[in-house]
Amino acid sequence: MTIGDHLSEWGDLPAYTFPDLEKDPEKQAAAVRSLPAADAVAWRIAVDSYEAPESWEDAFARFLDTVDPGAVRSIIVGPWSDAYENRPDAVFEAIVAAREQLPALRAVFVGDIIGEECEISWIKQGEVTRLLEAFPALEELGVRGGDSLEFRAIRHENLRTLTVEAGGLPVEVVRGVAASELPALVDLELWLGTSEYGGNSDVDDLAPILSGERLPSLERLALRNSEIQDAICAAVASAPVVARLDELDLSMGVLTDDGVAALLGGQPLTHLTSLDLHHNYVSPEIGARLADTLAAAGVELDLDVDDADQDEDDDWRFVAVGE
Template structure:
């Protein structure tokens, strides 16, 4: 899978791209109602006509931002080489002008602009500190991402998309106190692109003590998906989940069998194993075990295919790497 298209919607609102510099449609009379869309502010990654902060300044002047509910940060200049420090600073500086902001996506960037593992990120903690009423936060890209342990009382959804999530980021998120969080989605990725977290780093998620409201847990796109599933088989948090997502990774019969033979999963509403390396027999077993109990199961292998070398070495790949 590749990141081929920008977000169509975010925070339950259709995405709308704020017009670029010189576009007359940026006039207030031609823009949608401020609270009716998720506003996407972006500039060209290559040879941009203006910096992202300049585009954001135009946005602040053209839109009644006191009503803006969701904001999508797209490409900033030279995103493959430059962290979004000034982007984050501009957002934090504008916090008093965005009192209704509840959804924030940092890095809605597609492959034509920059591959996911080339996106240079930064320290996102100031955004969570500046917007205490934020309910949904998502970030794309793991390179140089910094996510220290914080407390946020109202955040309900946290998604981090990457081709390789650093262990320091995983540990930081695991150390967060997020009492209202319902949905946690982490793309762990591969070591080739910086995903060096081990299963032990995920232990706080398995315990779930800092996430008392959690209903959906996604630990996916991982090259150690089997080990993740083996740990989930006895993880206390699973008993109170409605949705479990172990998709997009290197999931084989070993991981799926461990999950099935562990604690009961029949209380779940959904179990997502999309993109996997399961045998037909194990796929059938998963479906026959859980679907009669009303669990919606996705065991579609997608395009997951193992490559075998002449010496017998087998290579399996996550859905989103580079």
């Protein structure tokens, strides 16, 4: 999946877009007859911001009336009305209100919106921790968009995957995630972004995550898409959590030779199965040193870089996803 594509799956289920409301009753009936089983797909519910015949909440209500909600395992929230102007509070309220109808729900993604629908930096978000509170059995939560995003410190016993994608992640969100007690969390992915789009955290805000104390089950850590990627690498080089990771992802950011040198001079990374550093500003020489260090241990290393990324001018080095 890339930022230019809709999700192809969520919650280990293939994504399937719930059909739009048809004006023709016969077409509507045919669309309903062709639907997959409620537990077979991740249901993407979306409305066109400009031409939708119904609101997102109405589409969701129709969805609950059409499928067997008791069997639904995964929901993907696509565009809601004017996602670039309105927080999805009504969307959250509709999902929370349906919690008794959705006993099998284990995965939710909010904001499966791509650039032609709304730039990532324009997506208004809301208080996503409401979903965790309403669904204590939830195992996967994903969010796209950092503007107006709220994530309070929370304890959740069953969440296994948390993904937050943003062109700039507010420091309050980073601190909320870092302060959360998530004993079952296996996979944590944060796109920290750039200050130009609201990414105002620094490496000190990541300290509780890097200590691993509140994340005893963590196996994959992805701190991506950051303009302070070198400083993150320096912190990761001695971070206690790294010793028990299988996968480490520091990709998509402004990574230079300084960051790679910090990794080379820090704790061994040879226990990892993979290290992802793609989209970087690393010289071939130091990249080769890192590759040689990890190759003997069988660590999969991704140092791929577009030619356009290899700019020697610091003023023209960018994260992979900003606006």
